[in-house]
Structure formats: C-alpha cells, structure tokens
Amino acid sequence: MLLIPHPFYVVFSEVAYAQSDQRVAFSVKLFTADLERALRETYQAPVLNISGMNEHENTDPLIQKYLERNFQLRIHNEAIPLRYLGKEANADATWIFIFFPVEEEPQSANISFTAFFELFAGQRNLIQLKTDEVTTSICVPYAPSVSVAFRW
Secondary structure, eight states: OOOOOOOOOEEEEEEEEEGGGTEEEEEEEEEHHHHHHHHHHHHOOOOOOTTSTTOOTTHHHHHHHHHHHHEEEEETTEEEOOEEEEEEEOSSEEEEEEEEEOSSOOSEEEEEEOTTTTTOTTOEEEEEEEOSSOEEEEEEEOOSSOOEEEEO
16 A cells, blocks of 8 residues: 655644733644744745754744734733743744733633644644643634634
C-alpha cells in the first residue's frame, strides 16, 4: 500500500483563568515555519529567523501585532485587550504566551482565533479550556470570521 503524506494545518492553544493574576491566560503552540510565513506575508517583514541565533529585533512586536489581529476575546460583548508575554521557540514549534486582563472569572466568553486562516484553507485551530472541574476542547474551523462561545 502506498501512503501519500497529507499536510495538516493546526494550531493548539490552552486557556485558563488565573484568579491570582485576574486574567485569562493562553498558551498557543504554532509551527515556527508557518508563523514566520504568516508574519512575512502579512507585514512584508524580512526574514525573521524565529528561534535562530540572529532573530530579527522586530519579531516579538510583529507577533504581538499578528495576534491582536487574529485572536480576540469578548466578555459581555466587550473586547478585552490582548497582552503579549513572550514566546519559547525552536525550529519546529513556537509556544506563545498571552493574556487578557479581567476583573473576575468570566462565566462565558467568545473567542475569535483565526491564526493562519489567510495561509491555509484547511486550517483548524484547537482551543482547550481548563477549569478546576473540567477540560473542554473545541475546534475553530476555517471561516473568514468565526468566534466560538465558551462557558467557564
């Protein structure tokens, strides 16, 4: 039997409410090559060399700008500003750490997570919501503008 590789396009994120810091925190795992491509194509950026020894000085500001464009959290229909904490990158994958400041644990929220939708028609973004009681996962399918609702 002949197996033909089939590319898959997925971004994984974990979300949890951090009561001690009063924020909704996200850890987002992306393929480094896809992140570099998205930043270069979206912002006509030079080679950024993400995770390399000579990473471009504008890499983090471009990542933050890209996330602000492609990752939104709304609570009570109000957009919450994204805060970029940083990243851990290697040649294969990049973990990005962001948070949204909130005054109290939200009962529900809408999340729009469209990273790489401009690159791949088959892109899927997975969000895993963790609470004290349960872990819920949802797949954000490719669509021009889509948001998913979560209940804490």
